Amino acid sequence: xxxxxxxxxxxxxxxxxxxxxxxxxxxxxxxxxxxxxxxxxxxxxxxxxxxxxxxxxxxxxxxxxxxxxxxxxxxxxxxxxxxxxxxxxxxxxxxxxxxxxxxxxxxxxxxxxxxxxxxxxxxxxxxxxxxxxxxxxxxxxxxxxxxxxxxxxxxxxxxxxxxxxxxxxxxxxxxxxxxxxxxxxxxxxxxxxxxxxxxxxxxxxxxxxxxxxxxxxxxxxxxxxxxxxxxxxxxxxxxxxxxxxxxxxxxxxxxxxxxx
Amino acid sequence: xxxxxxxxxxxxxxxxxxxxxxxxxxxxxxxxxxxxxxxxxxxxxxxxxxxxxxxxxxxxxxxxxxxxxxxxxxxxxxxxxxxxxxxxxxxxxxxxxxxxxxxxxxxxxxxxxxxxxxxxxxxxxxxxxxxxxxxxxxxxxxxxxxxxxxxxxxxxxxxxxxxxxxxxxxxxxxxxxxxxxxxxxxxxxxxxxxxxxxxxxxxxxxxxxxxxxxxxxxxxxxxxxxxxxxxxxxxxxxxxxxxxxxxxxxxxxxxxxxxx
Numbered sequence: 001x002x003x004x005x006x007x008x009x010x011x012x013x014x015x016x017x018x019x020x021x022x023x024x025x026x027x028x029x030x031x032x033x034x035x036x037x038x039x040x041x042x043x044x045x046x047x048x049x050x051x052x053x054x055x056x057x058x059x060x061x062x063x064x065x066x067x068x069x070x071x072x073x074x075x076x077x078x079x080x081x082x083x084x085x086x087x088x089x090x091x092x093x094x095x096x097x098x099x100x101x102x103x104x105x106x107x108x109x110x111x112x113x114x115x116x117x118x119x120x121x122x123x124x125x126x127x128x129x130x131x132x133x134x135x136x137x138x139x140x141x142x143x144x145x146x147x148x149x150x151x152x153x154x155x156x157x158x159x160x161x162x163x164x165x166x167x168x169x170x171x172x173x174x175x176x177x178x179x180x181x182x183x184x185x186x187x188x189x190x191x192x193x194x195x196x197x198x199x200x201x202x203x204x205x206x207x208x209x210x211x212x213x214x215x216x217x218x219x220x221x222x223x224x225x226x227x228x229x230x231x232x233x234x235x236x237x238x239x240x241x242x243x244x245x246x247x248x249x250x251x252x253x254x255x256x257x258x259x260x
Numbered sequence: 261x262x263x264x265x266x267x268x269x270x271x272x273x274x275x276x277x278x279x280x281x282x283x284x285x286x287x288x289x290x291x292x293x294x295x296x297x298x299x300x301x302x303x304x305x306x307x308x309x310x311x312x313x314x315x316x317x318x319x320x321x322x323x324x325x326x327x328x329x330x331x332x333x334x335x336x337x338x339x340x341x342x343x344x345x346x347x348x349x350x351x352x353x354x355x356x357x358x359x360x361x362x363x364x365x366x367x368x369x370x371x372x373x374x375x376x377x378x379x380x381x382x383x384x385x386x387x388x389x390x391x392x393x394x395x396x397x398x399x400x401x402x403x404x405x406x407x408x409x410x411x412x413x414x415x416x417x418x419x420x421x422x423x424x425x426x427x428x429x430x431x432x433x434x435x436x437x438x439x440x441x442x443x444x445x446x447x448x449x450x451x452x453x454x455x456x457x458x459x460x461x462x463x464x465x466x467x468x469x470x471x472x473x474x475x476x477x478x479x480x481x482x483x484x485x486x487x488x489x490x491x492x493x494x495x496x497x498x499x500x501x502x503x504x505x506x507x508x509x510x511x512x513x514x515x516x517x518x519x520x
Contacts, residue, residue, distance in 0.1 A: 100360070107491045109483070142485040180509065182442075182502040223369070223507035225402045231367045231494070238495035239502040242442040247483035249440065 007044035009037060010140045012147050017052040017071055025067035035061050046075060053078045064105035079145050085111025086240050087194035090233050093121035098232045099134050106138035106148055108237035109246060115153040120201035127154050156207060163217045167192040172232045174202050178221035181236065182243050189244035197233040266316065266335065267304035269297060270400045272407050277312040277331055285327035305503055306335060308408035313338045339405050345371025346500050347454035350493050352383035357490045359394050366398035366408055368497035371504060375413040380461035386413050416467060425476045427452040433491045434462050438481035441496065442503050449504035457493045
């Protein structure tokens with residue numbers, strides 16, 4: 001079967017996947033296949049679980065809220081040699097912009113998403129289940145082999161006090177001296193990193209002072225214009241992937257490189 | 261007056277601006293100041309026109325649909341030495357994503373926005389007046405000194421037949437061999453460039469073949485994941501600014517550098 005004849009439907013299935021094996025569909029996915037996509041037994045899908053690569057499968061059974069997939073063959077191997085994926089720590093935003101940040105961050109290869117509550121943030125709670133569903137959906141669509149973690153929301157101070165100092169924390173600078181983003185991320189290629197983006201109102205002075213005192217924090221500059229928080233978040237991730245991550249391969253073929 | 265005490269309201273005023281001079285407010289801006297922001301004579305605003313820098317001004321007169329601003333002093337000089345701004349050519353998208361692309365592209369310093377109609381595009385007309393208003397609003401908010409041009413929509417073939425070959429046209433590759441984005445844009449720093457991003461359904465084969473034959477076209481790769489069209493658009497612009505544009509200055513201070 002040619003690569004372009006693979007099914008367009010792609011599902012994250014959190015179960016072991018192997019050639020010939022069977023995986024159960026949960027209620028949401030069974031409903032999605034049957035009622036939204038109007039699919040039934042025999043129709044093909046692609047399945048991935050973040051560990052075993054990707055499989056061409058077909059629907060074996062499907063009823064209203066349950067179903068099973070049978071794996072036919074492996075279509076992509078696990079990406080065991082993938083560089084460490086960057087994390088994104090972000091203050092939740094108003095008006096659907098949080099969902100947009102999640103979608104874009106997943107496409108841009110984020111490994112972990114952490115909602116962070118700050119003093120000037122204007123959103124003080126998030127619906128984590130919804131963000132996790134957004135992240136899975138984006139992972140299914142962008143042909144990732146894994147789905148990023150979406151952590152529970154956490155206060156900035158608590159997050160910083162438990163931080164692993166081996167992971168560089170880039171903070172999008174709103175003022176003061178900072179390294180150009182491309183310089184900072186190029187120097188961190190292949191190392192564990194995270195980006196912290198504050199709320200639209202910015203960090204307050206105490207938060208900025210606390211951040212600057214931490215040895216693992218690097219302030220990065222995102223140019224002379226004032227960026228909205230969502231723009232800063234995915235600009236940082238895009239520049240990371242381009243200059244320090246997995247967009248650097250000489251063959252810029254946009255198809256998944258390990259499709260078999 | 262300290263820089264942080266400048267007024268938050270910032271307006272694009274398409275008239276000559278000079279110290280002591282007066283500029284007329286159009287109906288929309290007079291209404292916005294009076295009815296939305298509840299401002300009146302004596303209140304301060306910042307004004308810019310894309311040519312004369314930025315001025316601190318105050319409202320001299322204001323009624324329902326007319327008004328005048330008096331310029332008090334220049335707050336920023338014209339950015340005469342700015343590198344050429346990249347252009348973005350994009351197939352219009354559904355569901356508010358076009359407006360989002362415009363907002364982000366303006367924040368990311370685009371010089372010209374061109375809606376492009378392609379064979380597989382699922383939006384065949386755009387409201388140019390609305391896009392121009394979106395672009396002005398984003399320019400006002402992100403502290404740019406200019407507002408980008410928003411061109412009328414144009415068919416891809418016509419656009420390419422009239423293209424100035426001195427301007428490199430980067431095309432986000434969906435398949436085939438392509439240069440890594442960061443390599444391509446670093447090599448084009450300081451030169452006129454444009455990015456072309458297709459519709460969600462991609463370019464069709466004839467369009468791709470036509471693009472590849474053009475000497476000014478460079479295919480660029482945006483990594484192993486499948487990006488949505490909006491993600492590709494602002495990722496390309498962010499990487500351009502970071503690696504080839506105005507995010508490279510050693511002082512990453514995010515405040516406008518030429519604020520006086």
